Amino acid sequence: MTSAPALVVDNLRKTYGNGVEALKGISLTVQPGDFFALLGPNGAGKSTLIGILSSLVNSSSGDARVFGVSVNRQRSEAMKLIGLVPQEINFNQFEKPFDICVNQAGFYGIPRRVAAERAEKYLNELRLWDKAQHQARMLSGGMKRRLMIARAMMNEPRLLILDEPTAGVDIEVRRSMWQFVNAINAAGTTVILTTHYLEEAESLCRNIAIIDHGTIIENTSMKRLLATLDVETFVLDVAAMPAELPRLPGVSLRRTDEHTLEAEMARSHDLNSLFAALSAHSITVTSMRNKTNRLEELFVRLVEHGRNEPARGGQEQAA
């Protein structure tokens, strides 16, 4: 049991009642102790996946195992291991943060005395203790998000899942949230977070899966992903293909057909030196274009989205 991965997602599919196919057969593995990012644009299926893991959404097929425990077949056992910070505010706004935390612990069968101690500990760590006895609707947007983190810690989960916890939260609050989550991770809790902020995933996570239109399009380490993204590929149409491709420093050349070459190089590499080198080997370039890949397109969309996102403001609901 202890050697089982923190999470195994096995060919999960979800089609909602209205016919929307939110997940089209997703598989991934998260190792114990990892800090894992699930990155994708709005509507990609991130919340659907997390809904299935936390049993709020019924999968159409496939299964997930949390530390070896099946969410489908041993729901209760699996839920004991998970702490969930959902995307939308979902506590009773008329209750007090202290009661919200203590009651949550109660649902997990944690005796009230232990629950009260934990509530004090986590509300303190998330700097909400002075608000513990105020009605939750009086909290600011950032405080409400932190309250949901404290609440998720009440059962001291082995797997903490956060669904876009920083959406609409200002930079400072965001930093303090990450400090807390980093400490939790360092203490051994596996963390999975979804985000559509690339920088957030970059600065926090060791491994990453990228999801788009209900499909995982990349699943790798943060390091390798960044290396990929740092590389640019150009498609060059050449007048005549040389018999042997020259070796150019910092550029990897590939022949794709009779008249085209692909040149892959770091974004920082300048193009003048590429053309100079090609001329020196008597290769004439007749036209050139940028080769786009799905990952890049996705990142463009993500980054655009990130820019349009307001820097402040909460997810306050009319309720």
Place this chain on the structure above:
Amino acid sequence: MSNASTNLVALHTIVRREIVRIMRIWTQTLIPPAITMTLYFVIFGKLIGSRIGAIEGGFTYMQYIVPGLVMMSIITNSYGNISSSFFGAKFQRSVEEMLVSPMPNWVILLGYVAGAVARGLVVGVLVLLIALFFTSLHVVHPVITFLSVLLGATIFSLAGFVNAVYAKKFDDIALVPTFVLTPLTYLGGVFYSVNMLGEPWQAISRINPILYMVNAFRFGVLGISDVGIGMAFVVMLAFVTGLSVLALQLLKRGVGLRS
């Protein structure tokens, strides 16, 4: 920690939260039924009742309607408590706090039902105390009285829960009491004996579950009933069983709760 003690803590948590809620909004949960029933006692019991005279078994009209009115407040308050509390939890999405926990469905159901029954009992006692200002009563069969209250409150708590599970907007939990519960209560022998009705109305009245609750309770308090007391308990137990099975089935399928 054993499963039983885990479930007990969870159950206690829900019941406690329900009772805290009832107390927090006591002006909405405890005061209105007290006022409504005081008006019923004044108008039907005192003003009109004094002209009716003894109705059955030598009881005054006031004495006759007290058990019915107490049962009526228990029913409406149990129903109202669970439907608004559980639908409110769905509406604010705080129901998710319970749905993501390891808690089995029956604990959720039992917790909410116990909370709603508690509200029914508190209101029932309150109304009974008010009734004592208007008339004297001495309970003939205490055990039957208590059991009929318990079963009546449980049935309508379960029904209110089912209503809340299906409800998509607040109207959905407001309409059922108005169009179903209130008419059934009025036709359930609260204000009159069904023996006073001709056929087919007497036969039709006998398919109304509220008739059995009101009469079981009246039997407990006054010792008179329009229906056989054994039959009344069979009907009530059947409703408890049927509605429990339905509610658990809905929870298991996640109707209105898990997408």
